[in-house]
Amino acid sequence: MKSIDLTPLYRSSVGFDRLASLIDSALTTDATANGYPPYNIEMRDENQYAITLAVAGFIQAELDIQVEKGVLTVRGTKNAKDEGRYLFQGIANRTFERKFNLADYVEVTDADLSNGLLTINLVKEIPEAMKPKSIAINHRGNVLEHTAEEKNTKSDKVAA
Known part of the structure; x- marks a missing residue:
């Protein structure tokens, strides 16, 4: 069975070490599994x-x-x-x-x-x-936080 070369993945990503072993294991195990x-x-x-x-x-x-x-x-x-x-x-x-x-x-x-x-x-x-969170943006020493709705409302006013 031919092995898959994941070297390009490792050049641009961090923390996917298990991916290669998972793929290799899946390819070899499925071929020999008896289904029971x-x-x-x-x-x-x-x-x-x-x-x-x-x-x-x-x-x-x-x-x-x-x-x-x-x-x-x-x-x-x-x-x-x-x-x-x-x-x-x-x-x-x-x-x-x-x-x-x-x-x-x-x-x-x-x-x-x-x-x-x-x-x-x-x-x-x-x-x-690990959950998504809002990041505050500093503006001349003041902290500004914008929600997605505020940004959409401002862009709608500019377009009008």
């Missing part, structure tokens, strides 16, 4: 998400959810039991591990196991320091 267990990623609101995995046959004690360094890992480990004699076995009862890369400020809030579906709820909470 199937899952959905849902956007419930502007800052709320849910990942639902179909984990039929697993009980809560056999599932493990961990978040480390921006990666959500879901593992299912089947306990060794007395295997029956199946004529046909279409329900997979095998160990699995699924990993999901989380964006900055995305946190897992809770998880629920119901009717063979494991739902993991996530929320994106941007810190106050």
